[in-house]
Amino acid sequence: MNHKNPPRVLSLALLTVIATVMAACEEEPIRHYPTRKHAFDAHAGHDHPPGHHPTDETSPQPRKLIVTPPAGWEPRTPSGMGEFAAFAKADGDRETKITVSQLVSNPRMLLMVINRWRSSQLGMDPIEQADIPSVIQPAQIADLPAQRITMVGTGDAPLSIDVVMLDLDGATYYLKLMGPADHVAELTGDFETFVANLRVSETQQGGAP
Amino acid sequence: MTALDSLLHRLSSLKITVTLLALSIFLVFAGTIAQTTQGIWPVVDGYFRSLYVWIDIAIFVPGGYEAPSASFPYPGGWLLGGLLLTNLLAAQVTRFHYTWKRSGILLSHLGLLALMLSELVTGLVAQEAQFVFVKGQTAHYAEDIREFELALIDTSQPDRDDVWVVPESRLKPGRTLTDPILPFHIEILSVYPNSRVDQNTPSGDLPYTIEPATESTGASGEPTVDFATARIRLIDPATGKASDDLLVSQWFRLPQPAQFGDRTLRLDLRHKRIFKPYTVTLLDLEHENYIGTNRPKNFQSHVRVNDHQTDDQFEALIYMNHPLRYRGDTLYQHQMEIANGQSVLQVVSNPGWLIPYISCTMITVGLTVHFFLSLTRFSRRQAKR
Incomplete structure (x- = not known):
């Protein structure tokens, strides 16, 4: 050839x-x-x-979480991923926010969001998937089992994050209290009242996210 | 010399080879830079698995500087790869001599051809998706979380539903789908590959607004999932009558109801579904740590596979570095959330997975043979002297 x-x-x-x-x-x-x-x-x-x-x-459409604005808190424009409600309370130069966000349930998301809070907002080291059970506590929303995680950041003026998470019909709701650690400690009662006032809608046709 | 010979000679030019390699280097550079603003898979599809790409000049402008709003066309990976393949094949035909002396080089080039073809096979037919389920549940299909599709479900019939599935590649803003397989035309008004929900701002009849959001990028460092949203309109092909604007979004976890003419519909924008001829039931899951630490020792899913076509039924354990291979699919243990009893299996199907191994072996053997043949010739020449 x-x-x-x-x-x-x-x-x-x-x-x-x-x-x-x-x-x-x-x-x-x-x-x-x-x-x-x-x-x-x-x-x-x-x-x-x-x-x-x-x-x-x-x-049928999934149930959804019904949010009642916390008394004495100002509504804010939601800005984060999946965020659909936000409130803030200020005391001098200290400001603490409550945000409500919703994401489709997926095990990869839980670790991802926890580590995003730890790394980019609190200056803490990320955790592994296996560490999750050791950092979360049981909680309750409208008689449904939920999970709670409380984290205090590092540094001279540490931030603190208190999150309650609820899995509901394929979605995970994240209710987050975040602000200066001392301010968050003062407002934990408000946050717990806010969480206790949450309701879950009945199964419905047609739907909002 | 025939016309074919002449054409092949021109195609086999080394100048073409060098030019194509230079163009490929720039494509890889631009595709890498583009991942600072785009997701890894849109870049792979847009830059490397395409015939051409419009490269945005802004990707080369460092942050903090004003970027011009302009782009330029550039050959895509498949065009460059196809031309390189053509160039190499033409060289094999016209310039190479098929002798034992050249056998090593020929084998290496065949290995290179196989390597290039393996990317073509992977790009065309490989699938990667996930089974996500909790203990006791059965997964009938895998979801590709990198792509979305629009499903229109006609629930008008009492005994069955009719489903039409439009792939993401056809959902382009401004386009009207008139495929004869569809019972009506679909006008695509807008498509947001990623979106966010603002529940404080009503929009039209809705108590909330869904807005476009930046797509997750390949350089974000964190795995994120985009949630697409689209606005469409249905058009009756016979009368030209159009429906109201319809919003479909992956934020809606279940199909949205809609009425069009005498049809009762459900609209569902969802992750691309890949139906399997078998089902997988998660029987049990296990998560072990090394004693005294939180370091994972083993993730393990105990599954039962039920094949509806062959009636095969068997149980299997899937754990780290021990995937299940069945019907051309490989099921890997991907993630696990023991608190919720949820397991995620990665399902990979790639008929061409062996080709890179074979081609690398061919290249290695070819270069080795060429080295020893050259060494032998050199030794003989030295001995003659």
């Missing part, structure tokens, strides 16, 4: 590769399939094409 007689097999391979690359540029198709109506399972999924285990696409 020499360069004046190029093997046709390689030429065909060349064309095949070019055709494959061109085919890769095609758009993904829109799919259609029927599915049987079935009971809803929030974690196990609720639709299946033919040949798969059939379940339901339709289901």
Whole structure:
């Protein structure tokens, strides 16, 4: 075999590769399939094409957390990821905030948010997944089991974070009290009252996040 | 010389090789810099698994300086890779001599070709998703949390639902989907790949506002999940009648109800679902620490696999460095939250996973053979002298 007689097999391979690359540029198709109506399972999924285990696409909406603004606190514009309510209370140059945020439940999120608070807001070392059970305490919101974590940062004027977390129908709600450690200690009672006043809506059709 | 020979000679030019390699170096540089403002997967798809990319000049401007609002087109990874592949194949045909002396180099080049093809195979067919479940639950599909899709579910029929799934790649703002498989046209008004909720600000009939948010970037250092939101309108192809604007968001954890004509619908913007021909039930999970420490010793999920097509049923333990391989999928223990009894299994499917190993072996063997053949020739010449 020499360069004046190029093997046709390689030429065909060349064309095949070019055709494959061109085919890769095609758009993904829109799919259609029927599915049987079935009971809803929030974690196990609720639709299946033919040949798969059939379940339901339709289901009641999840419950949601109903927030009552804490007395004496000013409403603030939510700004953080998944945040949908925020309140603040100031005393001189000390200001403490209560924020309520909601994220889709996912085990990766808990460690991520705890470490974000510890590293970027409190100046603490991050923890490992295995450390989580040792830093959280049991709590309760509207007779539902919840979790609480309290952290005090480092430095001369440490910040403190007190968070109550509730898993509710596939979402995790984070209720966070954050501010200067001494101010947070004074306002812990307000925060606990705020948490005690939270209500959970009934299962409903149609929904807000 | 035939026209094909002439074309192949031109394609095999070393100047083309050097130019393409230089272009590739800049593409890798730009793709890396782009991850300061974009997520790793949008960059991989946009820069490296595409024919061309519009590179934003702002990515090269350091923070604190005003960045011009301009971009320029540039060949994408698949175009450069395809051209390099073509160049290499053309060189194999026209310039290389198929003799024993050249066997090492030829084997190395074939290994290089295989390595380039492995990326093509991975880009086209590899899938990576997650089973997320708590003890006792059964997962029927895996979710790819890097992509979203729009599902329209027609619940009008008493005995079944009809589902249409539109992939993320088709959800482009300003576009109207008129695919004949759809029962109506879908006008895409806006798409936010990531969004946030402001519950203090009402918007229209809604007591809250969903706003666009910055996508998580590849340089953030923390794993984050984006929550997409889109605004769409349904159009009856027969009458041209359009629905109200409909909001769909991953912040809504369940499908949103909607009525269009005589159809009762549910709209669901969700992570891309990859249906499997088998189900996985989480029977038990275990999390051990080294005694006296909080250091994890072992995460372990005890699962039962049920194959609906073959009727296979078996139980398996999945733990660190001990994945379950079944039907071309590899199920790794990814994460675990023992407090909630929740386990996350990473499901990876890549038919081309062996190709890089084979190609690296070919390159190594080829270079070794070439070295010893050259050494032998050198020794003979020295002996003659």
